[in-house]
Amino acid sequence: MESLGFEFARPWALVLLALPLALLVVARLVDRPPAWYTGAFELWLRVARTRPDDARAQKRRVPPPLWPFALGLACAALAAAGPRPGGSGAGAWRVIVDRSPSMYLPASTDAGAPTRLERAAKLLEELLAGSELEWLDPGDDAPVPQRSRAMPAAWRSPPEFTRGELDWSAHDAAGVVWLTDRFPAIAPARASVAASGGVALPGLVGVRGGTGLAWDGERIRETTTGVEPACVECAPPLARAWSELVLVWARARELATCAAPAARAELRIAFVADAAAPARTLAFGRDGWRAHGDVRGAVPGRDARGPLAAWLVAEDGTVLVAVGPGRVATVLPPDLVLDEGEEAFAVSFARLFDACLQPARGVVALAERSAAGEACFLAGAPPGPRRSHARSRRACRERAGPRSARAGARRAPVDVRGPSRR
Amino acid sequence: MADPLALPFFSRVALGADYGARLERFTAVVGAELARREGGGRSALDGHGLEFTGHRPYRAGDDPRSIDWSVTARSDRPFVRLSRRDARERWRIAVDTSASMGVGPPGKLQRAAEVAGAFVLLGVRRGAEVELAARGRPLARFHRRVSGTLARLVTELEAWTTDAPGASGPRSDGAAGAFDPGGALRGVARFVWLGDPFASAPRAFFEACERVPARHVLHLCAPHELVAPAAGAIEWRDAESERALAIALDAGARGAYARELEARIADWSDAARRHGARHACASSARPFEDLARAALGA
Numbered sequence: 001m002e003s004l005g006f007e008f009a010r011p012w013a014l015v016l017l018a019l020p021l022a023l024l025v026v027a028r029l030v031d032r033p034p035a036w037y038t039g040a041f042e043l044w045l046r047v048a049r050t051r052p053d054d055a056r057a058q059k060r061r062v063p064p065p066l067w068p069f070a071l072g073l074a075c076a077a078l079a080a081a082g083p084r085p086g087g088s089g090a091g092a093w094r095v096i097v098d099r100s101p102s103m104y105l106p107a108s109t110d111a112g113a114p115t116r117l118e119r120a121a122k123l124l125e126e127l128l129a130g131s132e133l134e135w136l137d138p139g140d141d142a143p144v145p146q147r148s149r150a151m152p153a154a155w156r157s158p159p160e161f162t163r164g165e166l167d168w169s170a171h172d173a174a175g176v177v178w179l180t181d182r183f184p185a186i187a188p189a190r191a192s193v194a195a196s197g198g199v200a201l202p203g204l205v206g207v208r209g210g211t212g213l214a215w216d217g218e219r220i221r222e223t224t225t226g227v228e229p230a231c232v233e234c235a236p237p238l239a240r241a242w243s244e245l246v247l248v249w250a251r252a253r254e255l256a257t258c259a260a261p262a263a264r265a266e267l268r269i270a271f272v273a274d275a276a277a278p279a280r281t282l283a284f285g286r287d288g289w290r291a292h293g294d295v296r297g298a299v300p301g302r303d304a305r306g307p308l309a310a311w312l313v314a315e316d317g318t319v320l321v322a323v324g325p326g327r328v329a330t331v332l333p334p335d336l337v338l339d340e341g342e343e344a345f346a347v348s349f350a351r352l353f354d355a356c357l358q359p360a361r362g363v364v365a366l367a368e369r370s371a372a373g374e375a376c377f378l379a380g381a382p383p384g385p386r387r388s389h390a391r392s393r394r395a396c397r398e399r400a401g402p403r404s405a406r407a408g409a410r411r412a413p414v415d416v417r418g419p420s421r422r
Numbered sequence: 423m424a425d426p427l428a429l430p431f432f433s434r435v436a437l438g439a440d441y442g443a444r445l446e447r448f449t450a451v452v453g454a455e456l457a458r459r460e461g462g463g464r465s466a467l468d469g470h471g472l473e474f475t476g477h478r479p480y481r482a483g484d485d486p487r488s489i490d491w492s493v494t495a496r497s498d499r500p501f502v503r504l505s506r507r508d509a510r511e512r513w514r515i516a517v518d519t520s521a522s523m524g525v526g527p528p529g530k531l532q533r534a535a536e537v538a539g540a541f542v543l544l545g546v547r548r549g550a551e552v553e554l555a556a557r558g559r560p561l562a563r564f565h566r567r568v569s570g571t572l573a574r575l576v577t578e579l580e581a582w583t584t585d586a587p588g589a590s591g592p593r594s595d596g597a598a599g600a601f602d603p604g605g606a607l608r609g610v611a612r613f614v615w616l617g618d619p620f621a622s623a624p625r626a627f628f629e630a631c632e633r634v635p636a637r638h639v640l641h642l643c644a645p646h647e648l649v650a651p652a653a654g655a656i657e658w659r660d661a662e663s664e665r666a667l668a669i670a671l672d673a674g675a676r677g678a679y680a681r682e683l684e685a686r687i688a689d690w691s692d693a694a695r696r697h698g699a700r701h702a703c704a705s706s707a708r709p710f711e712d713l714a715r716a717a718l719g720a
Contacts, residue, residue, distance in 0.1 A: 033655035033668055035429050037587060039522030039530075039620040040647050041660035041667065043682040048669050050678060 009082030016077035020070035027062045092132040092383055093192075094145060095124060096171045097155060098180035099137055101359075102368035104158040107198045116181040116372065120196035121151040123375055124179060127194070138171070139163040141306045151179075160305065161325030162358055175383025182372035192380035200371040207360040209254035215366055230360040231256045232353075233265035242332060242349070249350050253357075266326060266358045273297050273331040282314040287348035289341030293333040295320065303329060311352060326358040429659060432529025433521075433584040441536065442572050448711045449543045452718070456548075477501045511611040513545040514634075516555040516604045517582070518617030521661040523642075524584040525618075528706045530642040534616040535579040536710035537640060537717065541614050544714075546571055550612070555604020556582050588664030601627050612636040614717065618643060619686050619703055624693035637699035640717035641690065642706045648683070650676040 008014065038044065103117040114122070125133070134145040135152055139159070146152050168184045168191075176191040178184065183195050204227070205220060206213035212227035213220050232250045234243065234257060246269060250257050258265060274297030283292040295314070299322040302308055308329055312321035321330045338345055359365070477493055480500035493501040515538045517523075523531040538554060545552035546564050554562040554575075562578045564571050601622040607613060613634040615627070619641040631637055650671055657668040669675055687703045694701030702716035 033657050034653065035657040035659050035666070036646060037429055037431055037522075037525045037661045038644070038647055038658050039525050039618045039661055040643075040679075040683065041658055041662070041665065042620065043679060043686065044658045044667055044669065046682055047675055047678045048667055051669065051675060 007083070011081060013077060013080040013082070016080055017074055019077065020073035023073065024062050024066065024070050027066050092134055092147070093128055093175055093177050094134045094136055094171075094173075094383075095151075095177045095179050095194075096166070096168075096191075097121075097135060097137050097151065098163075098166055098178070099139055099155060099159055100163045100165065100368065101158065101364045102181050102198075102372070103196075105198065105201045105364065105369065107196055109199055109201075115156070116196040116198045117151075117179075118156060119198070119375065120179050120181065120194050123196065123377065124177060124194040125150060127377055128177075138166055174381030176380070183376065183378070188378070188380055190381040193376070193378040195376050196372065197375040198372040201364075201369045203364060203369060204360075204362045205364065205366045205369065207363055212363075215369055220366075226362065228264075228361050229254075229256045230266040230357070231258045231262055231264065232357075233258050233260050233262040233268040235260035235268070235270045242330075242336065245346055245349055246353070248346075249353055253354075255357075264361070266360055267353060267356055268327045270303075270327065270329050271331070272299055272303075272329045273333070279333075280316075280318075282316065282318060282320070283339075284312060284314045284320055285339075285341070286312060287341075288344035289348060290339040291336055291345070292339060293336040295331055295333055297331055299329045299331055303327065321352075323352065323356050326356060328352065328356055429587075430527060431524045431587055431661070432526040432532060433524045433586070435529075435532050435535040435580050435582045437536065437539075437576055437580055441539070442576065444711065445539055445543055445572065448540055448714065449547055452540075452544060452715065453547055477503060511545075511550040512609055513541070513550045513552040513612040513614070514555060514604060514607060514610045515541045515545075515552065515614040515616070516602065518601070518615075518621050519557050519582060519584050520590055520621055521585040521587050522618055522621055524587070525644045525647065525661050526706060527644070529584075530618055530644060530706045531582060531584050533642055533706040533708075533710060533713060534640075535582055537714045538614075538616055539575050539579055540710060540714040541717075542575055543571065545612070553604065553610075554578060555602075557602045557604075561604055587659075587661050590662040601630060603631060607631055607634050610634050612638070614638045614640070616640050616642065616717075618647075619683075619690055620647075624690050628693055628697045628699070632697065637694075637697065638717045638719075639690065639694060639699060639701045640713060641687070641701070641703040642713070643683075643703065645705050645707050648705050650679045652676070 097117070099117070103120075104115050106113040107116045107119040132147060133149060134147045135155070136143055136145045137155060166178075166180075168178055168188065169186065171178065172188045172191045174190045178188065178191055178193045180193070181196045181198050183193060187193075200217055202215050202217045204212045204223075205215045207227055207230055210224060210227060210229050212223045212225075214223040230253075232246065232255050234246055247257065255266070260268070260270070262268075273295070277297040279294040279296050281292060282295045283290065285291055295318060299308065299310070299319045301319075301322070303324070305327065306324055308322035308324045308327075310319045310321075311323045311328075312330075312332075313319055318331075320332055321328065323329070477490055478501065480489060480494075480502050484502050488502040490501050490503045517531070517534050517538055519531060523529070523534065526532070542552045542554055542564050546566055549566055551563065551565040554564065559578075559581065562574070564575065568574075601615070601617070603613065603615070607630075611634070613631050613636070615631075615638070617639075627639070628637075653671050655668060655670045657666050659666050690703065691701050700717065700719045702713075702719075704713055704716055
């Protein structure tokens with residue numbers, strides 16, 4: 001919890017501030033003068049107008065000795081809360097961690113080479129040795145900054161679901177470091193950048209049926225070595241119109257279908273209706289199609305793997321389809337009746353499945369496998385809003401790839417050094 | 423169970439078991455005194471009664487209007503007419519029941535009711551037809567020809583209540599305020615008003631009842647209204663509007679209040695004198711017999 005450049009180690013202890021406040025209120029009530037009714041109120045008003053203010057201010061005063069006591073209590077409550085300079089105050093850097101697939105590729109072709117993420121983290125830890133670091137994974141379901149010298153160990157493994165590109169501009173602030181592998185396309189105005197760099201890593205970039213598409217550094221070739229076909233898990237009973245659509249879509253994408261529970265599936269489609277719930281006839285639709293059917297229950301806001309986003313909602317607010325990376329949960333009834341837009345229905349769901357489908361095992365997009373250049377550090381504004389923003393910025397010695405080339409056009413390359421200190 | 427945090431407020435009238443006896447005694451004593459005085463000089467009840475009872479020689483202090491010039495012309499000395507002054511007169515006793523009359527202890531309405539009872543019984547015993555007026559209630563009429571006067575009277579008085587605190591809103595100076603004579607005063611020979619000096623202004627009051635030949639005004643104040651208590655500080659709460667004012671009751675404030683109150687009472691007394699009315703202002707802590715005597719000027 002941050003306030004006025006401070007943060008509190010135990011913010012719950014701020015509740016104790018209510019104690020001196022309550023004490024003052026009670027003291028004031030207790031000190032209240034006796035109240036009497038009178039018919040001569042107008043006379044007293046006239047008397048009061050002729051009296052000095054201090055004679056009129058007798059109303060509910062706190063006994064003077066209580067003030068220092070209450071002040072002491074308030075100080076004690078503040079001390080219990082553990083105030084310290086805030087994250088945007090002095091010394092603490094907030095590290096925004098990119099956990100996209102490329103960050104988990106080896107940084108070099110050497111055996112036992114660290115991943116790009118490990119390399120970038122190590123670079124940062126060395127450059128900002130002695131500073132407090134606060135690590136944040138914005139792609140997490142509920143991002144919570146974690147304060148430690150080293151990156152949280154759990155982040156050294158790739159997340160369960162593939163992460164997309166981060167919106168770096170949302171984190172362009174003083175005292176923030178972007179931890180990534182290559183310099184972002186848009187250079188930050190205030191944030192720092194720690195990029196691991198990394199060589200190009202040939203490997204699988206796609207799978208079609210039982211055939212993989214492998215990039216050898218120059219060209220893409222077909223291969224069957226080490227290829228596992230992607231799989232779609234369908235948990236019955238799905239609506240007939242739906243299950244037929246899933247089959248057609250999977251066949252078009254050359255995906256295998258497997259019955260639940262599959263050990264591994266790139267897309268899991270689950271029917272989560274509550275059989276005990278009363279059936280309600282609902283009408284629904286989107287993207288140009290309309291349907292109706294008897295629905296039991298609703299899709300919850302999250303499943304065992306994390307939160308789900310509502311995708312199809314009935315007119316009464318019931319969530320009928322909700323999605324997350326690699327999974328689609330539905331309560332659409334097996335006897336769903338399509339009222340209109342059969343083609344729109346197919347296109348609508350095919351797009352949904354495409355969006356939710358996770359890459360097959362071992363597959364990393366070609367853009368991610370390409371070289372990320374050399375390690376570099378761009379020092380932005382240090383933490384602390386009250387400091388001058390005049391900075392000596394130090395940028396990457398060398399960059400590779402189209403994104404870093406654009407960024408490099410703005411900055412003169414210099415040696416890698418730590419953040420400027422004032 | 424009474425709310426321990428509630429401010430003292432006395433909205434109802436509860437007449438004691440001995441009230442009837444005290445009333446009878448008071449009426450007998452004061453009635454006799456008045457009869458004696460009527461025979462020997464100016465009466466406290468300067469009435470315009472019609473019942474002729476005889477003549478007697480004029481004495482110093484007699485009202486010159488009472489000289490019977492026909493008899494005087496036939497004799498060598500002045501004679502005055504004697505009359506049963508209250509016979510068949512109409513009296514109206516009206517009481518202020520605004521919220522400020524609940525201030526006490528003792529509650530001002532409580533004492534006003536007791537005094538009103540004294541006037542009613544006195545009037546009835548003297549042959550007058552007495553009307554008892556309290557806002558929100560029909561006029562209660564009492565006269566000698568109807569039996570059970572005392573029981574009816576007690577029942578009527580105990581039905582009186584004040585307005586609730588804050589019900590009336592702030593008063594404005596110079597207005598008639600809580601003055602409500604209980605209807606037109608045409609034909610009323612004696613009007614008795616029981617209230618407090620804060621609820622209405624003298625000018626508005628006397629203009630409203632200027633045609634009544636005999637007027638008595640008894641103003642009641644709670645003890646703490648009459649003399650400001652020597653407390654360190656107090657929060658005055660306006661009974662009419664519930665406005666609050668906290669003030670330190672030092673000597674300066676108490677003195678200033680005493681001067682304000684004195685000026686207010688003097689306004690009433692001066693106005694009463696100008697209009698030929700009787701005016702008294704007293705503490706509600708005094709027994710009703712004293713208060714009734716003060717109102718009568720007896």
